Amino acid sequence: CYEQWDQIPSCGAYNDKCFFHPDYGVAKVSKERWQGAQKAENNTWLEQRTSDRNEEHARNFNNYAALTMYGKMGDVIEFGAGPFTQSLTIFKKTGLKPKSVTLVEPLAHTYVDAVDACRYKNGSLPGLNTTIMPVPIENFAQDRQYDTVIAINFVEHVQDAFLAYDKVLNALNPGGILVFHERFWPDYDGIEVANRREFDLHPIRLSNRFGHWMSTEFDLLYEQEQRERWGNIGYYWIGRKRSTPMAEGVATLSKNMKAHAAVLAHNGFDEQSIWGNIYNGQDLEQSREYMSYASLQWAQTFCEVGFAGGHSTVAYLTAKPNSTIYSFDDYGKSQLTEFAYDIVKRIGDVKLIKGDSTTQVVDFAASFSGVFCDIISVDGAHHAEFPRNDLLNLKYVANYPNIVLIDDYHKTDWPAVYDGVASHVSEGSLKLRHVGQSSIHFRGKKKQWAIAEYELLTIICAMGNLDRVSFVTNMIAVASVHPVVQQILIIWNGPHFPDEVAKLTHPPNGDARVTVVNYSTNSLNNRYDPNLPIHTGAVMLLDDDLEIAADTISCAFSAWKRDPSKLYSFGAGRAISDNGYTEADVGEVETNFLLPRMIFHKSFLQIYSNEENKPLLDYVDRQSAHCDDIAFATVISKYTAHPMYYIPAYYKDLALPGISSQKDRCQRRIECALAIQSFLNWTLSTVKSVEC
Structure with a gap:
């Protein structure tokens, strides 16, 4: 010191x-x-x-x-x-x-x-x-x-x-x-x-x-x-x-990197090809940091842009020998890349995808809709809009949780990388966790890198009425281009699966993936299914008769990120008590429930669907009042010991004919709500308000 x-x-x-x-x-x-x-x-x-x-x-x-x-x-x-x-x-x-x-x-x-x-x-x-x-x-x-x-x-x-x-x-x-x-x-x-x-x-x-x-x-x-x-x-x-101390892992990495460099040198490749950016034979700091994330228990699938000489791939295989690595490379150094790939594919499950990453990642996401990446490495082209576009396309294959490793993050030496990161951070889809730097310069430039993570949102919208396809289509048009939305899940309830609904599906292409999930049974509890293909921390629940704006999503997501342990909604207020189920403006003492325009952590789906709550879910499914939203809010309120939190975000209820317009609906909601509170031995407390 x-x-x-x-x-x-x-x-x-x-x-x-x-x-x-x-x-x-x-x-x-x-x-x-x-x-x-x-x-x-x-x-x-x-x-x-x-x-x-x-x-x-x-x-x-x-x-x-x-x-x-x-x-x-x-x-x-x-x-x-x-x-x-x-x-x-x-x-x-x-x-x-x-x-x-x-x-x-x-x-x-x-x-x-x-x-x-x-x-x-x-x-x-x-x-x-x-x-x-x-x-x-x-x-x-x-x-x-x-x-x-x-x-x-x-x-x-x-x-x-x-x-x-x-x-x-x-x-x-x-x-x-x-x-x-x-x-x-x-x-x-x-x-x-x-x-x-x-x-x-x-x-x-x-x-x-x-x-x-x-x-x-x-x-x-x-x-x-x-x-x-x-x-x-x-x-x-x-x-x-961990069972193996990091120091032992780094020593193994150094040994493996030197062996990889020696093979390249023996086969006539020049100095610039022998050493990669993350390990240059002099400094281990970046390698140590990359390995610390690559060896996380949940890290099993890696996606990297920029294979080149395979140096970062060697690091990931050293940290996680049984992982699967998808590597995208433009083949700018085709001879080196082919030779290096022939080495690494013998020691691990490495899949090399050739071509421009700004199109290949999109094609990959469409063709392999079940593959999501735990660790994402960005080290492709460093000029123009390439870094920004790589970060844009990779977010649609990001898993939750995820880590993004960004090489050559430096404001003056690599401005396109720096600006590309900054644009996604400002949009709210990327969180910068840490900036690391080496004590040395490498090839005349300052060695610096960034550790980040994608912060993204999945929207769930339940449908059971073909008359609402146009309204859902309008919602998709707004939400799919929002920078924090990774996927929109449309839940279709019913044994018949109409073509009009099936056609809502489309792969990501600079906008969010839209997936339609068909359930043969008609239950609003389907939208809380913990087995839905959700790969984000945040989940937003919307009805199929809402009009929202981009600011709606930004406001709700911003509030949720500040404290993901709570249940938020920008829906209208209700008062649930022994005496009734009535409208109640937010801010009134009686308001203890908000209609389901909710945003919450994905773990709440598992909490609601726990085996101990199965009798409650079965009861809710039998009720014509469709009080699944009250059941979900009450279960989560009891689990978190928090009320619901109101967010002042824009929406417009289109008030279409359906469940909400049924006769005696309020009376049935009262009966259902009281039964839920009795089952859980828990009463919703007064709603609190938060800002965007």
């Missing part, structure tokens, strides 16, 4: 410059600085609070749904437990019971004695086999490993973040689960000017790079970033510890 300066800068009042490192932020402080922060922390909890943002953390972890799917806790250790712990909230939200719990908290004795609401005041957590260790993590004695490690908002309280992370990593069994949250400070320079209380409490302030470095030993099961009020970024993730 000291090599960064000719002279170590000094510290002072609200100034930690002497501890600051330009790559990682403040990762280690003096014992005196740490002890002062511990004293401030102690004083905070003596104010007799009762929670440490437990519900806020739960929301940002999507109520720990990833742990519920994993299905077990085993032996649990929580670092930085504080007086209230996050463990108890996790056990409550998931319904999972641990085999044992160990709490590591340096101020544990003080909290037991002086904090009335301390959760382990009697020496243990209620009903759980508990061990309390009142030591700093730096002094934590490593004598065993655990199945689950909880480390929520604790790193900023330690003295040495690097040592703390080593302790966390070593405490976890291979294959074990880490629940991690910390705040990262991309703009912090060691001097606090806005909030001195924050400075006193939290000596450690890390950069985003530290957070990425931490995650490289894990397969991520859940991830979310949250911009917070002081300009910092709250980073929430749940990961499974």
